Amino acid sequence: MNMKIREATLNDAQGITEVHISDVKIPRYEELSVEERYRYGGPWMSVETCAIHINNLLLHNHPVLVAEENGRILGELEMLISEEMFLGKIRKICHVNVLMVHKDYRGKGIGRALMIEAERVARERGCELITVTPEDRAVGFYKKLGYETLIKEKIFEVKTTKGNANVTKKKFSWEDVRRLDIVAGRFQSSYYHWFSNFVDVIHGIDTDRIIETGIVGKSYYILRRLPNGKGAVYVWGRYEDIPVILKRAGNYFQEIVTCSNIKLGRIIGENVILGKALCSGVAL
Ligand SMILES: CC(C)(COP(=O)(O)OP(=O)(O)OC[C@H]1O[C@@H](n2cnc3c(N)ncnc32)[C@H](O)[C@@H]1OP(=O)(O)O)[C@@H](O)C(=O)NCCC(=O)NCCS
Secondary structure (H helix, E strand, O other), rough: EEEEEEEEEEHHHHHHHHHHHHHOOOHHHHOOOOOHHHOOOHHHHHHHHHHHHHHHHHHHOEEEEEEEEEEEEEEEEEEEEEEEEOOOOOEEEEEEEEEEEOHHHHOOHHHHHHHHHHHHHHHHHOOOOEOOOOOOHHHHHHHHHHOOOEEEEEEEEEEOOOOOOOOEEEEHHHHHHOOOOEOOOOOOOOOHOOOOOOOOOOOOOOOHHHHHEEEEEEEEEEEEEEEOOOEEEEEEEEHHHHHHHHHOOOOOOOOEEEEEOOOOOOOEEEEEEEEEOOOOOOOO
């Protein structure tokens, strides 16, 4: 294969969209609106939304890599680099939030080549760890590349009740929360959840899903509507503030889905974050 791995630009939005669409069956794609396409799998489903998303990453200095062969994009990888509370201390980490190889080109070493380059870039940027939240179907791939389980949390469905919870509604900065533990809702990295709710938003799509953000006690929270109509909560701070936030969520949703270290409701699954140390002497 005459393939090269390079940093993406906005010129690649069309090619990146084609890679992601190859993974999903979308009937009558041409007839669908941007919002309808988005529902099949997020911003990568249309060139319009994909370009906004890639633009947001690049503007914030988060590397996006593509695998290209003869001018055609065959794979894409996105990295979010942050300093955040991870396994008990502030660490500089690189979280791979997206890796997709075109369906017709899998099993040819493209995924591995993208990950090796991501590790090199992350090391160059001074990260001590590279992490990923794998889809079930990709766990074997990451294990093969030497990734190990770093965090395992149960996913809960919580029935909520309406309540008069005392909160201060407000937007908050990454600086406000980066030193705090994310005590509910860490499906990906802590930074991913802040970035995807406050920065990487698409007008008319994400803006309708972010229901409320604010402060309770010593914790910061986000309430978000999931595509299935249920709510999601993300909490930075203290476990003891979670019940108040769930009461607040009860004003909008009958059911909430979140993950945590503590039992919050009915267990419906498990979220696993895998990772690899990028330098020697990293204590996990
Ligand atoms: C997972 C994915 C990125 C792997 O990319 P790929 O280009 O097909 O993988 P590679 O050819 O580089 O494979 C590298 C090694 O991992 C193995 N491997 C690849 N996919 C695997 C899988 N799903 N399970 C177990 N092993 C896998 C390969 O056999 C190869 O092993 P080898 O070196 O011993 O031959 C790709 O299949 C994909 O895009 N899948 C759909 C989207 C997805 O799941 N993305 C990850 C979300 S977190």
